[in-house]
Amino acid sequence: MSSSGLQLLGFFLSLVGLSAVVAATFMVEWKQRQQGSKHHLYEGLWTRCSGNEIITCEPHDSLLDLPAEVQATRAVMLLSIFLSTVALLLSTVGMKCTRFMDGKAESKSTTAMVGGIMFMVSGLLAIAITSWYVTVIVQSFQVTHHLQSSEFGKAVFVSWAGGLLLMAGGSFLSCRRCSRSQSSSSESVSSNHLLSTTNPKSNYV
Structure with a gap:
């Protein structure tokens, strides 16, 4: 697969x-708990929901009242989204398929590499x-009573x-190895073409 194809594949996967x-980040099913046979409780990073057949949701009241794992997860997930953007x-x-920075192949490959590294860092954070x-949820499940503990969703x-x-x-x-190999191969082809055009002239006197 060519380097342009690898870049398109990487861009699609990252998107x-x-x-x-x-x-x-905005799903509500981060933490869930069931009371009885039909009553469900869901807690997300921004809202909490509860109900039987009809689920009603409400936002968290205060940031200071939230558990530490919710505050930290919210902050890091937002940071991951920012870095990914x-x-x-x-x-x-x-990317090679775009027309930005035409004529600056080395700068384009460096920019794509920096973007790829930022994608990897944001994925690692998430x-x-x-x-x-x-x-944290598993530890609390083992400590508290199973009827009062939560599970991850x-x-x-x-x-x-x-x-x-x-x-x-x-x-x-x-x-960058693929792009370098392609550029080096194109340079070798162009140099061979120049040699093939200049060598016949040396046979004439």
């Missing part, structure tokens, strides 16, 4: 990963904070998937 991280802009400028959030898996996609896409975008 899907960013969408997943954004969706996970900046990386998306840099990758768009640095995976790390989500894993820590799950660890679907948003955790969406966040993990988004972080993995960001890291995979960033690794493709930050690969």
Whole structure:
């Protein structure tokens, strides 16, 4: 696969990963608990929901009243989204299929590499904070009574998937070896073409 194809694949994976991280950040099913057979309680980073057949949601009252894991997860997930957004802009400028910075191949590859590294960092942040959030929930589940404890919900898996996609896409975008090999091969072809055009002239007297 050519370097342009790898960049497009990395850009697509990173875009899907960013969408997943954004969706996970605003999902309400980070923590869930069931009371009785039908009453469900859900708690997200921004809202909490409860109900039987009809679910009603309300935002968190105060930032200071939130548990530490919710505050930290909210901050790190927003940081991951911010870094991914900046990386998306840099990758768009640095990709070979775009017309930005034409005539500056080295600068374009460097810009794409920086964008890929930022994608990898944002994905790592999302995976790390989500894993820590799950660890806190599991520890509280083991300490408290099972009827009063909470379990982690679907948003955790969406966040993990988004972080993995960001890291995979960033690794493709930050690969410069492919672009260097392609540029070196094109330079060798052009040099061979010049030699083939100049050598016949040396046979004439």
